[in-house]
Amino acid sequence: MGAKIITEKDFWQCSGGNMPAPMQSTQLVARKQDGHKxxxxxxxxxxxxxxxxxxKLMWLMALVAAVIAVCVVATGGAALIAIGAIAGAAGAVFGAVVGSLICGQKAAMARHWIGQKDNLKILGTPTVTGAHKMVCSIFNEEITFAPNIKSWWxxxxLGAANFIGGVLQGAMVGAAVGGGAALIQGGVAALAEGGVSGLGRGALQLVKSLPGNxxxxxxxxxxxxxxxxxxxLLGAQNVAATYGETGQxxxxxxxxxxxxxxxxxxxxxxxVFTGQGTASDYLGLALWMTPIHESTKPKSAPAEEGGGGKGQPEGDKPSEEEAPKTEGPQAETPAEGKNGEAFEDNKELNDKQTGDAGEAAVIDKLKKEGYDEILQIQNNSGHGVDVIGRNSKTGxxxxxxxxxxxxxLSADQAKGGEWYVNDRLKKAASGAPYYRVPPNPADLPTNAKLAQRWIQNAPNVDYEVHRVDVxxxxxxxxxxxxSPWDAPKPEGEGTGGDATGAGGDATGDAVEAPQGAGSAGDH
Incomplete structure (x- = not known):
């Protein structure tokens, strides 16, 4: 049996298109008995x-939209992956619309038939058979006969299935862009905070997180x-695709x-393992290893005044100083009350709980001294400036x-209170890495800017380290x-009360530096 002579009833499928479609005849002479030309x-x-x-434009627009989104939005980590995915999906939808507008009839001038046969001629012009192919020179795609498509249904x-698949692929591309940006942000931040060793620790932490992701x-x-x-959605897509291909x-x-x-x-x-992997194969495997699941978790509630979220932020893995540090067993229930007295029997407090209790005690002490306005400029890991108090009467x-x-004190904190506070307030006010909103509390930049105004307008600013026994x-x-939270003195100028150990108590009496070098509990 020879190749089928094509009429307006027959469907064709473009290798770079979403939906099959029949061709439109321009001749008015010959038609089959059923009326199709x-x-x-x-x-x-x-x-x-x-x-x-x-x-093709769905992929292109998805990529463009995702790149724009991750460059504009000030966030990181899983949130950046989610934003990239959403932008990629939206870009793919827009690309499908644009692709429809430039395809169909408008792209006819860029198409040409190949493999023609003289089975039948109409007024000297060869008809098209099922063995023909048409090439679209715009994207070098082939348009071939689709004998399995019998109806517009x-x-x-099939068009709906391909559209859904294209949107999901756009989301995947966007997620990859977001993940790549988050990875770069984390690497740059780790390098800036901890140098090459910090970057190495960040890379090691990333590798450790892959199985869990x-x-x-x-x-x-x-x-x-x-x-x-x-x-x-994937189930519905497969139903539509199967029906489109087979009719059932x-x-x-x-x-x-x-x-x-x-x-x-x-x-x-x-x-991939057989050496036949495509970009989609590598991309799909890589996305399984990214913390996409983190974007489905509920965001932490903003901290109340005098408090501050202490949970792990949703952004990139923090550098050594920004990371929450713990020592000792973890208590199963958080502290309650000013002095943190409600704990399960025989359970030692962890560093977060002792830090919280210490901060609460210091805030209570400040209020009694007349500092009636309190701010804590901390990200979701509890890092930043522990307590800033202002006396509303004196300023x-x-x-x-x-x-x-x-x-x-950490290495940065040991540079002195004035330097450290100004640095952390600047980061929080500008949304620097680990201080971005989201995932950190929505009022973080506002409170940071308020604290900056307090300091700028204050007649007197004291920087202090409060060591609390808990x-x-x-x-x-x-x-x-x-003790004063002073910057270290240059060599040769003495080693009086430093901010890393010894100092004075509230009465000015000298106190012995605490023994041990425990570095946990950066509060």
Whole structure:
């Protein structure tokens, strides 16, 4: 049997398009008994101006939208991945619209038939058969006969499936852009904060997090509304694609689509390991290792005055100084009350809890001294400026670093209170890495700017280190020793009360530096 003579009833599919479509005949002479006219090699337009709907632009627009989004939005980590994915999906939708407008009938001038046969001629012009191909020179795509498509229902179903797939691929591209930007941000921040060693620690931490990210993403895809919704969308896509290709579909096709993330990942891994992996294969495997599941978690509530979220931020892995540090067993319940007395029996407090108790005691002490306005400029890890108090009557300001028990000043804090406070307030006010909103409290930049005005307008500003004795067994607070938070003196000028150990208490009496070099609990 020879090749089928094509009429306006037959569907064609572009390798770079979303939806099959029949061609439109320009000859008025010959037609079949059913009334459909034959297609000749002069016919290069589809019956509708939006047919085929070029999908190449979906990828391009997704990439452009994601890059713009991650460059404009001041955030990082999983939030940046989520923003990139959303922007990529939106860009893909826009690309589909643009692709429809430039395809269909408008792209006819860029198409030409190849492989023509003289099976039948109409007024000397060869007709088109199923063996013909048409090449679109815009993106060098091929348009071929699709004998399996028998109706517009199938064509629309297949077009919908391809559109959904294109949007999901756009989201994947956007997530990859966001993940890459987050990785670069984290590397730059780690390098700036800790040099090459900080960058190495960040890289090691990233490698350690990969297995947990994979597990977290798998669990999230089955246990969250977003994950289940995505699986439902994939199921619907597979039903539409199967119906579009074969004219029939069932529940099994939905189930196959719902688990396509797993089956597709297995196939991608196979392609990669056999040396046949495509960009999509590598990209899909890489996304399983990124903390996408973190973007589905509820955001931390903004800290109340005098408090401050202490949970791990959603951004990139922090550098050594910004990272929350712990020592000793972790208590299962948080402290309650001013002195943190409500703890489970036989459970020692961790550094976060002793730090919180110390800060609460210092705030209570400041209020009794007339500093009735209190700010804590801290990110979700509890890092920043512990306490800033202002006396609303005199305008005097105190900036305080609280150290519970034997915890010591970090390298940056040891540069002196004035330098450290100004540096951290500037970071919080401008949304620098680890201080961005989100994921940190929404009022963080506002409070930082308010603190900057307090300091600028204050007749007197004191920078102090308050060392607080906190009983790890019950949270009770003991002595509070106060020392100036001074910058280190140049060599040869003496070693009087430094800010890393010895200092004076509130009465000016000398006190012995705490023993031990415990570096945990950066409060």
């Amino acid at each position: 034959y297609i000749t090699i002069n016919d290069k337009s589809t019956q509708s101006f939006v047919d085929f709907a070029c999908k 199938q064509a629309v179903a 994979v597990v977290g993403n798998v669990v999230s895809s089955w246990a969250t509304g977003m994950g289940l919704g995505l699986r439902g 579909a069932g529940v099994g096709d939905f189930a196959s689509g719902a688990v396509s993330m797993e089956t597709g990942t297995v196939q991608s891994a196979k392609n 005097d300001v105190k900036c305080i670093e609280v150290k519970a028990n034997t915890s010591q 009983d790890r067994s019950n949270g009770n607070v003991g002595n509070i020793k106060v």
